[in-house]
Amino acid sequence: MIDYEYAIGLLPTVTMNLSTTLWMTLGGLVLSLSLGLVLALLKITRPFHLHHFADLYISFFRGSPLLVQLFIFYYGLPQLIPAMAELPAIVAVIIGLGLHFAAYMSESMRAAIIGVHSGQMEAALSVGMTRAQGMRRIIIPQAARVAFPGLMNNAIDLLKSTSLAFTLGVVEIMARAQMEAASSFRFFESYLTVALIYWAVVVACTWFQKWAEKQLNRAYV
Known part of the structure; x- marks a missing residue:
């Protein structure tokens, strides 16, 4: 019964x-959004062929389980980098979640940025903006509206994935x-x-x- x-x-x-779970979610979300935007811009602008690195990064983190990545990051890397042995488990989880979900969020951001009409950038250049200014002030704000639902779904998945933190010894819910x-x-x-x-x-x-x-x-x- x-x-x-x-x-x-x-x-x-x-x-x-619960506060531990929410802090891990917030930390992982900030990292994944920041890194995801960088990866998306690398794939779009292709500076110095760095888009190949972005492709490799996204392929690895989308192609292997999150739990395996956490174990590699927390248990495996300290063997190669002894200084990482002092890394607290909760920090390792936040970084691991951020690195993993950045791969998914970058694709949502890239699709949203590409979806903004090319005339928007042309208009920005015509009034004297640089491409970087046009991207920051015109393109990305419009793309954010399109990408938001997908990014929220990724954020919810990130929240639920914090349940794997107990495998590294973090006491969350x-x-x-x-x-x-x-x-x-x-x-x-x-x-x-x-x-x-x-x-x-x-x-x-x-x-x-x-x-x-x-x-x-x-x-x-």
């Missing part, structure tokens, strides 16, 4: 570590639920509780996405 009282009583215990399940043998209740917490956070993100899309589309209605 399902012990509903145990599941409800477990909520405060598990949510104590998944790790807390697993510890409670191991001590009480109430596996169903423990994992259902953590699933509902993730669900609630994702629902909040979805509401934010709908609100933000309305704000971004106001000028186009």
